[in-house]
Amino acid sequence: MEYEYRNKDISWLSFNQRVLEEAANCSLSVSERLRFLAYFSNNLDEFYHFKVYKYLKKDLTIAEQIKAIVSRQQEDYYKLLSQSIFKDLHSEGVSFLKSNELTDGNRIFVRRYFKENVLANIQLVMLRNSVLKNFHLSDNTIYLSVCYSKSSSSKKKYAIVGIPPEKISRFIKLDSNLFMFVEDVIKCNMDLILPAYELDSVFSFKVLRHFKIKYKGEEDIKDIVKHGMEKRNKAAITVFIHDKDMSIEHRNELSHRLNISENLFLASSSYIKFSDFFSFIDKYLPFESDCGSVTHPVISKYGSVIKAARRTDILLHYPYHSFDYFIKFLQEAVVDKKIKEITITWYRVARKSVISNLLIMAVRNNKRVRVVMELKAKMEEVKNLAFAKKMEDNGISVIYTNTDIKVHAKMLLLKRINKKGEKSYISYLSTGNFNEKSAESYTDHALITSSVDVCNEVNVLFGEIIDNEFKYQFKHLLVSPINLKRGILEKIQREIRFAKQGKEASLRFKMNGLQDIDVINKLYEASLTGVKIELLVRGMSCLVPNMEYSRNIHLVRLVDKYLEHGRIYYFHNDGNPEIYMGSADLMTKKLDKRVESIFPVYDKELRSEIICILDILFSDNTNTEKKESVLQSGKQIRAQKEIYNYLSSLTNTLK
Numbered sequence: 001m002e003y004e005y006r007n008k009d010i011s012w013l014s015f016n017q018r019v020l021e022e023a024a025n026c027s028l029s030v031s032e033r034l035r036f037l038a039y040f041s042n043n044l045d046e047f048y049h050f051k052v053y054k055y056l057k058k059d060l061t062i063a064e065q066i067k068a069i070v071s072r073q074q075e076d077y078y079k080l081l082s083q084s085i086f087k088d089l090h091s092e093g094v095s096f097l098k099s100n101e102l103t104d105g106n107r108i109f110v111r112r113y114f115k116e117n118v119l120a121n122i123q124l125v126m127l128r129n130s131v132l133k134n135f136h137l138s139d140n141t142i143y144l145s146v147c148y149s150k151s152s153s154s155k156k157k158y159a160i161v162g163i164p165p166e167k168i169s170r171f172i173k174l175d176s177n178l179f180m181f182v183e184d185v186i187k188c189n190m191d192l193i194l195p196a197y198e199l200d201s202v203f204s205f206k207v208l209r210h211f212k213i214k215y216k217g218e219e220d221i222k223d224i225v226k227h228g229m230e231k232r233n234k235a236a237i238t239v240f241i242h243d244k245d246m247s248i249e250h251r252n253e254l255s256h257r258l259n260i261s262e263n264l265f266l267a268s269s270s271y272i273k274f275s276d277f278f279s280f281i282d283k284y285l286p287f288e289s290d291c292g293s294v295t296h297p298v299i300s301k302y303g304s305v306i307k308a309a310r311r312t313d314i315l316l317h318y319p320y321h322s323f324d325y326f327i328k329f330l331q332e333a334v335v336d337k338k339i340k341e342i343t344i345t346w347y348r349v350a351r352k353s354v355i356s357n358l359l360i361m362a363v364r365n366n367k368r369v370r371v372v373m374e375l376k377a378k379m380e381e382v383k384n385l386a387f388a389k390k391m392e393d394n395g396i397s398v399i400y401t402n403t404d405i406k407v408h409a410k411m412l413l414l415k416r417i418n419k420k421g422e423k424s425y426i427s428y429l430s431t432g433n434f435n436e437k438s439a440e441s442y443t444d445h446a447l448i449t450s451s452v453d454v455c456n457e458v459n460v461l462f463g464e465i466i467d468n469e470f471k472y473q474f475k476h477l478l479v480s481p482i483n484l485k486r487g488i489l490e491k492i493q494r495e496i497r498f499a500k501q502g503k504e505a506s507l508r509f510k511m512n513g514l515q516d517i518d519v520i521n522k523l524y525e526a527s528l529t530g531v532k533i534e535l536l537v538r539g540m541s542c543l544v545p546n547m548e549y550s551r552n553i554h555l556v557r558l559v560d561k562y563l564e565h566g567r568i569y570y571f572h573n574d575g576n577p578e579i580y581m582g583s584a585d586l587m588t589k590k591l592d593k594r595v596e597s598i599f600p601v602y603d604k605e606l607r608s609e610i611i612c613i614l615d616i617l618f619s620d621n622t623n624t625e626k627k628e629s630v631l632q633s634g635k636q637i638r639a640q641k642e643i644y645n646y647l648s649s650l651t652n653t654l655k
Contacts, residue, residue, distance in 0.1 A: 003544075005517065007062060011540040013069045013073070015539045018559040020073060021559075022036040022559055022560070023036035023037040024080050026084075030088045030089055031285035037274055037277065038278045040274070041275045044073075045275060049208055050212060067266065078269045081269050096180065097178055098180075109174055113185065114185055118168055122161055124159060125159060137207045139235075141163065142183060142206055144163070144183060144205075145159075145203050145204075145242075146160070146193075147200040147202075147250055148197040150198070156200060170276045170279075171280050204242070204272055208238050210235045213228030222388075224403065225376070226385070229382060242272075244267035251265055294320045296325060305328050306414075306426065313603040314447070315609060317444075323439035326439075327436065331358060334361050334362045338418055338419075341413075341414070342368070345372045345374070345409055346387070347408060349387070349433060350435050350437040356391055360395075363394060369395075371388075371391055372399050372401065372466065374407045376403075406594045407465055407595040409465075409479075410432060413455065414427075425455035427448070427455045429447045429581075430447075432566065443565055445566040445581050447581065447599055454477070457476050478582075478584075478597070478599075485591040485592065491573075492519075495526055496531060498572075503574055505526075505530065505531040505574075507523075507534070507571060509534075509535050509586070510535075510536040511538070511568075511569075512537070512538045512539045513538075513587045514537050516587055519591075520543045523553060527549060527551060534554045561640060567585060569598065577611065580598040580601070581598060582597050613646070620637055621636065622639075
């Protein structure tokens with residue numbers, strides 16, 4: 001039987017469509033909707049940075065499909081902004097003014113602000129062929145394309161105004177609740193930029209470039225990253241996003257002058273780069289969290305994370321539990337005399353991370369600290385280089401990962417030596433990053449354990465990462481590129497055997513991406529033999545549901561207030577369930593070309609806790625594609641709210 005598969009990047013675009021749909025969800029607060037719109041914009045930027053170039057070079061058919069899908073999404077984005085978002089913001093007391101809405105007092109303020117803060121920092125380039133050789137459009141930077149002339153009857157001329165984001169604020173505050181976009185401020189004062197000319201039209205645009213860095217050769221990884229970053233502003237352009245009102249004549253002129261193919265032009269709103277709204281929300285519309293207040297009963301009982309972890313396994317569920325529990329865990333390790341070593345992986349952290357400072361404090365308290373630094377983390381290269389230097393300067397041993405493999409596992413290991421000289425370990429294993437900021441808006445899970453079996457393998461894995469030799473045959477952890485994929489396939493095959501024996505057989509997987517063909521084929525095979533399969537895949541999925549060979553596979557996507565990020569793998573195992581969680585999605589690059597780790601949940605009560613959470617997730621009929629089931633059951637189930645209530649009930653039960 002021949003199986004079918006969806007293109008992973010076309011599938012991913014359907015995920016971003018769901019994000020856009022949440023931005024249009026009027027039952028959410030305007031700050032939540034703005035955040036979803038910022039996610040949508042940021043997601044699309046990264047998509048064009050990393051995914052599109054290969055199709056432009058080798059598969060124009062897929063490139064055209066991508067453009068058609070994204071063009072439709074941009075139309076929805078434009079309508080949402082113009083017909084809903086700005087109006088709802090106004091209803092909440094926040095208004096963005098355009099030039100024709102300014103009072104005389106506003107105009108005086110805007111004029112003065114422009115002269116004092118903007119004029120000296122903008123970049124003006126007259127579009128003449130002689131200057132284009134030395135002019136490069138910076139990636140993801142807002143530009144204004146200006147059409148002007150000496151008089152209404154003379155030939156039209158063109159210029160570009162650059163707006164350096166590091167020098168000019170995107171949002172200009174006029175009053176307590178009045179704002180302007182900086183591009184509108186510039187448009188109001190174009191006569192000061194091009195005096196003695198008549199203005200015809202001004203349109204916003206930006207370009208996105210191919211960001212992939214080639215990690216090859218024996219060159220030092222830090223040098224490769226630095227050189228790669230330097231090349232990004234001259235890398236190939238993958239899309240030219242522009243105001244939809246830009247005329248054909250104007251587009252043709254830019255295409256010709258800048259030597260950019262018209263196939264790369266993508267019409268959008270006049271307000272592009274909406275990801276800037278992340279900073280606006282943080283400053284003016286703080287995120288309204290329903291969570292972060294659930295008290296962890298076990299930690300509360302012992303009053304110390306380390307003390308609790310030495311007695312029993314602990315599961316944390318972010319953002320329902322506060323990330324402060326991890327910070328407290330690390331703070332305790334810093335001052336605990338018995339903790340002698342701290343080893344941690346470093347992939348994506350908050351820009352103002354307290355974790356690096358805590359690690360530096362640990363060194364100053366005579367502890368050995370090792371940080372496995374992943375400089376190849378997408379969009380984090382500059383930030384991670386800066387953190388690495390800061391930590392090295394303060395005595396931390398920073399181990400840089402090899403050029404040929406990316407370390408994506410989320411692990412921390414404490415080495416403890418008591419007064420008798422006896423050695424023991426405590427591990428923190430997570431599905432998400434050590435990032436206190438994203439832990440407020442991404443759902444993740446973390447296990448803190450002193451299990452000898454698990455901790456010894458974590459210690460071995462750190463050693464193999466540092467030595468760049470992967471030989472150990474792990475019995476408890478599933479680790480890529482060693483035994484993770486094999487372990488998943490074997491456990492699916494075990495369910496197939498149970499199904500063939502007439503026994504109950506089921507799988508429940510929650511992940512961000514499903515792309516590996518070997519795994520998908522095994523799931524198809526399991527479906528054909530009667531294994532009940534439930535898949536919750538937030539992002540891309542190459543598996544095709546509703547086919548004869550996938551009739552027993554129930555595939556859903558859940559997009560809600562918090563972005564689902566935790567990975568959970570449940571195997572029924574003839575009534576003796578196995579549960580693994582960790583950093584790995586079922587994608588070839590993660591299973592074969594990265595260091596990933598998924599860890600077992602051995603504690604029976606914690607397994608029951610995870611099973612309850614899975615039950616809730618798969619019963620959601622509000623924020624998945626199963627919305628029609630609301631009509632059948634008559635009851636709305638919003639999983640994230642129900643999980644919060646469930647975890648709260650665990651705390652109340654033990655009080």
